Amino acid sequence: xxxxxxxxxxxxxxxxxxxxxxxxxxxxxxxxxxxxxxxxxxxxxxxxxxxxxxxxxxxxxxxxxxxxxxxxxxxxxxxxxxxxxxxxxxxxxxxxxxxxxxxxxxxxxxxxxxxxxxxxxxxxxxxxxxxxxxxxxxxxxxxxxxxxxxxxxxxxxxxxxxxxxxxxxxxxxxxxxxxxxxxxxxxxxx
Amino acid sequence: xxxxxxxxxxxxxxxxxxxxxxxxxxxxxxxxxxxxxxxxxxxxxxxxxxxxxxxxxxxxxxxxxxxxxxxxxxxxxxxxxxxxxxxxxxxxxxxxxxxxxxxxxxxxxxxxxxxxxxxxxxxxxxxxxxxxxxxxxxxxxxxxxxxxxxxxxxxxxxxxxxxxxxxxxxxxxxxxxxxxxxxxxxxxxxxxxxxxxxxxxxxxxxxxxxxxxxxxxxxxxxxxxxxxxxxxxxxxxxxxxxxxxxxxxxxxxxxxxxxxxxxxxx
Numbered sequence: 144x145x146x147x148x149x150x151x152x153x154x155x156x157x158x159x160x161x162x163x164x165x166x167x168x169x170x171x172x173x174x175x176x177x178x179x180x181x182x183x184x185x186x187x188x189x190x191x192x193x194x195x196x197x198x199x200x201x202x203x204x205x206x207x208x209x210x211x212x213x214x215x216x217x218x219x220x221x222x223x224x225x226x227x228x229x230x231x232x233x234x235x236x237x238x239x240x241x242x243x244x245x246x247x248x249x250x251x252x253x254x255x256x257x258x259x260x261x262x263x264x265x266x267x268x269x270x271x272x273x274x275x276x277x278x279x280x281x282x283x284x285x286x287x288x289x290x291x292x293x294x295x296x297x298x299x300x301x302x303x304x305x306x307x308x309x310x311x312x313x314x315x316x317x318x319x320x321x322x323x324x325x326x327x328x329x330x331x332x333x
Numbered sequence: 334x335x336x337x338x339x340x341x342x343x344x345x346x347x348x349x350x351x352x353x354x355x356x357x358x359x360x361x362x363x364x365x366x367x368x369x370x371x372x373x374x375x376x377x378x379x380x381x382x383x384x385x386x387x388x389x390x391x392x393x394x395x396x397x398x399x400x401x402x403x404x405x406x407x408x409x410x411x412x413x414x415x416x417x418x419x420x421x422x423x424x425x426x427x428x429x430x431x432x433x434x435x436x437x438x439x440x441x442x443x444x445x446x447x448x449x450x451x452x453x454x455x456x457x458x459x460x461x462x463x464x465x466x467x468x469x470x471x472x473x474x475x476x477x478x479x480x481x482x483x484x485x486x487x488x489x490x491x492x493x494x495x496x497x498x499x500x501x502x503x504x505x506x507x508x509x510x511x512x513x514x515x516x517x518x519x520x521x522x523x524x525x526x527x528x529x530x531x532x533x534x535x536x537x538x539x540x541x542x543x544x545x546x547x548x549x550x551x552x553x554x555x556x557x558x559x560x561x562x563x564x565x566x567x568x569x570x571x572x573x574x575x576x577x578x579x580x581x582x583x584x585x586x587x588x589x590x591x592x593x594x595x596x597x598x599x
């Protein structure tokens with residue numbers, strides 16, 4: 144395996160990704176340390192429900208961060224409804240109400256691209272199932288910054304538009320189904 | 334930029350500046366720093382820059398539950414001496430219009446003056462004219478329905494010179510002042526409500542603290558401060574305020590001069 148000295152994991156997903164993320168969070172080791180940032184497409188004006196739903200089975204704490212919150216170990220951060228979530232150079236979260244991107248706020252591209260710039264080769268990016276091209280450019284930024292990239296195998300996706308759009312832009316380090324993504328994460332050191 | 338009045342963005346978030354300047358440079362086909370510095374000499378370009386650095390992307394009644402609470406609970410409870418409601422960093426006018434509309438529906442119009450403030454002359458002109466971003470129409474309508482469960486929103490709109498505007502009767506109490514609130518504040522002691530939602534997102538922590546300090550000082554005792562749902566409120570400042578509604582981020586400045594060192598809930 145290539146370098147696995149990661150400091151942060153970012154995950155993007157849209158249609159169909161809730162069950163995949165929920166499955167992964169349920170199966171992660173309880174002592175899994177790396178902070179995980181989730182940028183999932185969601186209804187802009189439904190504030191509650193998603194974080195609670197993900198928390199049900201997760202062994203890790205799942206929260207919607209406030210602006211300027213420092214990313215901590217053993218914690219999963221979900222981009223809040225109607226806010227973009229950027230990752231800053233100092234390892235904090237920056238939220239924003241700037242323009243929607245690919246009709247989305249939160250935008251996966253924004254989260255992934257900012258994390259790529261801040262964490263470079265210490266970043267692991269994962270793109271899951273989805274019906275939108277948002278996320279493809281962000282994953283390419285991770286690859287361009289020497290981060291590690293995993294794209295969900297389109298054959299295992301409910302809707303494969305998002306992974307397929309990413310595959311048009313770059314070659315990911317891994318193409319995996321959700322179960323293999325979970326095994327990969329649990330095999331990470333620390 | 335510092336050489337020009339009102340253009341000190343030193344303590345804004347670096348990533349925010351990077352995004353906005355990149356966006357502007359792309360729109361204006363500016364490829365080199367020298368081109369940007371050259372264009373800075375142009376007053377029109379500086380106006381464009383100021384406008385770009387104000388994120389004008391909200392919507393009317395964003396977070397309907399907040400507006401319902403303001404209308405039904407907190408506006409009627411404003412201190413008696415309060416006549417001024419302040420929006421220190423207004424961009425699209427949509428928060429000002431929303432406030433004017435709920436004042437009207439709470440049968441409180443004319444009791445208060447709404448002072449909206451923006452660094453951008455262009456934004457101020459648009460707010461004074463009551464202009465509404467047509468792209469937000471459907472969202473505004475949907476938010477209003479969630480607030481009111483009825484369809485009256487469009488009754489408050491008029492068309493002027495081919496553009497959709499908020500009715501004159503609602504906007505007559507809105508006064509938009511150009512200038513950054515950090516440099517210029519209303520010299521009044523009757524500010525009973527400050528709406529400062531999603532503005533501190535674009536400041537670095539130090540500037541965010543400085544801005545909130547200034548706003549708390551400007552607020553009259555018993556007045557309310559409303560932040561964005563995810564805005565950062567430093568702990569030392571939170572201790573000076575009473576939490577009225579933690580979900581909608583409504584805080585009250587205590588009536589006594591002594592800060593309140595506990596968290597209180599209604």
